Amino acid sequence: MVEKDYDVIVAGGGMAGLTTAASIAHFSNQRFRILVVDRNTPDLAxxxxxxxxxxxxxxxxxxxDYLAQNTGITFEKxxxxxxxxxxxxxxxxxxxxxxxxGRGFVINRKLFPQKQVEHARKRGVEFAFGVSLEKLLAENGWITGVTGRGPGGSVFKKTASLVIDSTGSASLLRTNLPIPSKIERELNRDDLExxxxxxxxxxxxxxxxxxxDPRYAIIHLDQYLAPGGYCWTFPKGENKVNIGLGVQKRALDRRNxxxxxxSVLNELIDTYVASNKSIKNPRLSTSPDDAGNQKGNWQVPVRRPNDCMVANGYAVVGDAAWMPRPIDAGGIGPALYGSVILGRVVADALEAHDTSEDRLWKYNVEYMHHYGYQMASFEVLRTYLQTLSNDDISYGxxxxxxxEDISLITHRKHPRFRNVDLLNPVNLVRVVExxxxxxxxxxxxxxxxxxxQHxxxxxxxxxxxxxxxxxxxxxLHEAQVKFGLT
Ligand SMILES: Cc1cc2nc3c(=O)[nH]c(=O)nc-3n(C[C@H](O)[C@H](O)[C@H](O)COP(=O)(O)OP(=O)(O)OC[C@H]3O[C@@H](n4cnc5c(N)ncnc54)[C@H](O)[C@@H]3O)c2cc1C
Incomplete structure (x- = not known):
């Protein structure tokens, strides 16, 4: 058997990739060689x-807390x-x-990965920064490594028993997966914000x-300002804010x-900022911790996760696996859960010298049981809400x-909407209306x-x-037909 350069190559060192690398090292007691490859330089991890x-x-x-309890990885100010x-x-x-x-944090996304890299290095993870990956290597129906361009355009080529794709929502690796697989390669445009x-x-x-409100992350629903999405005002201090919005292209086209x-995205964001009565004289953050990160646009997948996330010698996690929650586009939580679960499964697979689809399948099952099982139903709810008018959303x-619904949603469960139950006379008038x-x-x-249940x-x-x-x-198709979207 040809010796591989690494046991695992983690393609993309973002929220998911860095967590997965550190998790594999943690669960395997650092027994394996793990390489994280990222196109950024280390200071821009x-x-x-x-x-x-x-x-x-x-x-x-x-x-x-889930991450800390399972891997000992913690964060602070x-x-x-x-x-x-x-x-x-x-x-x-x-x-x-x-x-x-439910308590939470508005994090500094630039400093957070620096800490993640530190955690991973402490666990023996190696890094190749400044490398833009272009392709997966394949042999006899297995993924065997990656190629790309390193600093100065140099050729980068490394082999591994397993490649983990955590290159985010625009993953070229998944889209061009060169082996037969159950993984879906392309995302429907309607499932992208x-x-x-x-x-x-x-x-x-x-x-x-x-x-x-410095105590709360605020979401404003508005199908005119953020068609098919929502606007947010998330506090980063008494006088500092992360403010923006997301739209679905189909809903924006319909609204226009x-x-x-x-209207285009940036114009809508500026209109939203200007409409905020509590925010006066906004100017881009001058903190060095936000340098190069004060404004920008990007995309988030908002469907259920990929229905299969493994193939022979290959697994996908985070945005590359379409993990963000369909209902609010929150992708950090799912990336952390997914990465820890994948880390545990990969450590076992490497121990058994088996990184086949069958061996890695447990990752599909465990993620679904632990986190993913609600996501298809949230996809349907999201799809339905995107068809509603402002008036209907306010009324609803x-x-x-x-x-009960609020409590269910807080616990990441689907609302029951018992208030539309006709057996309750209080509801009758409204339901008829x-x-x-x-x-x-x-x-x-x-x-x-x-x-x-499914x-x-x-x-x-x-x-x-x-x-x-x-x-x-x-x-899912039946729901699309019901909502008149096919
Ligand atoms: C505007 C916006 C607001 C959001 N708000 C929230 C929020 O408030 N809360 C929340 O939970 N989620 C939010 N999300 C989603 C969240 O940001 C993502 O789910 C999360 O970043 C996913 O992490 P990831 O590691 O999968 O991907 P990414 O964070 O995209 O990381 C991918 C990494 O791979 C690298 N990479 C990509 N391609 C290559 C390549 N070819 N070669 C080498 N390296 C490569 C990238 O440079 C990057 O370092 C938001 C997303 C957007 C766009």
Whole structure:
């Protein structure tokens, strides 16, 4: 057998790649050679694009606790820049606010990977910075390594028993996967959000906590300003904010056509910032910790994760695996959970000298059971919400969203929408008044029950995948037809 350069090559050293590398090292007691390859120089570790580490920067304390409990990896200030008590969501008419309690942090995305690199190095992980990967190497139906260009255009070529693709949402490696596999290669355009944000320092304007509150990450729903997405104002201090929005292209096109306008993302973000009564004289952050990261646009996948995330000698994680939650595009939490689970499975696989699809399959199963099982149902809910008007969203939040639903969403579960239940006379008038909306919400709730049961029955081995997948796709297609989207 030809000796490989490494046991594992982690392609892309962002949130997911750095966590996966450190997790494999942790679970294997540093027995294997792990190389992280990233196109950035070490001082710019984790940078997503030339315009920065584009993110809303919000992560729940629960996700960081999960990482700490499983791997001993912890973070503190300054990378945990600002602590919040929860997320507050405002309806488009600004009359209803819903609080999702739960501590979290608005992190410094530039400093966070520096700390991650430090954690990984301490666990013996090696790094190749300044290398832009171009292709996966393949032999006899297995991935065997990577090639790309290093500093000065030099050829970079390394082999490994396993390549982990964590190159983010624009992964070329997954798109051009050169072996037969159950992994889907292409993302549907409707399942991608175009997003952008600023990191601003500002003076406090009107004292209106519905626009800026240093204790809460605020989300404003508005299908005119952020069609098919939402606007956010996430505090990074008393006078500092991460502010931006995301849109779905199809919903933006529809909105532009309806209003006879040609609005583009940056114009919408600027309009949103200008409409914020509590933020006066915003200017790009002058902190050295934000240098090169004050403004920028990027994309987030918002569907369920890839239905299969492994192949012979290959696994995919983080945005490259479409892990962000469909309902709020939060991808840091899923990347941390996914990376820890993958780290454990890979450590076992290397121990057994077996990095086949069959051996790595456990990662699919465990991620689905632990985190992923709710995501298809959130994809359906997201798809439905994207079809609603501002008026319907405001009405629904006011009358149809119950305390039980809020608690369920807080615990990453699908809302039941029992307030659209016709058996309750209090609801009757409202349900009749908004019968289409009530029926739509009920449909998403019923569908979620079926999708969750189906996902919890994810096949234990690759043999059962095809029939399981067929049923999943049929369920999702039915929802698309119901919402008039096919
Ligand atoms: C505007 C915006 C706001 C967001 N807000 C939030 C939020 O508030 N909370 C939240 O939880 N999530 C948020 N997300 C999602 C979150 O940022 C991502 O889910 C998370 O960064 C995914 O991490 P990742 O490691 O998978 O990918 P990335 O962070 O994209 O990292 C990929 C790494 O791979 C490197 N790379 C890529 N291609 C190559 C290549 N060919 N060769 C070598 N290296 C390569 C990149 O340079 C980078 O270092 C937001 C996303 C956006 C765009």
């Amino acid at each position: 984790g940078r997503k694009t030339g315009s920065g580490w584009i993110c809303g920067d919000a992560v729940s304390k629960n996700s960081l 300054p990378e945990l820049e600002h602590e919040v008590e929860g997320v507050l969501v405002y309806s488009p008419d600004h009359k209803t606010k819903v609080l999702f309690e 175009s997003t952008g944000r600023y990191i601003y320092e500002f003076e406090r304007g009107e004292d209106d906590l519905s626009y800026f 056509e309806k209003s006879g306008s040609k 939040m006011r009358y149809f969203l119950s305390e 908004r019968s289409g909306l009530a029926r739509g919400l009920k449909y998403t709730s019923d569908k979620s029950e079926r999708l969750i 996902n919890l029955a994810y096949p234990e081995s690759s043999a059962g995948f095809e029939s399981w997948h067929k049923i999943l796709l049929a369920e």
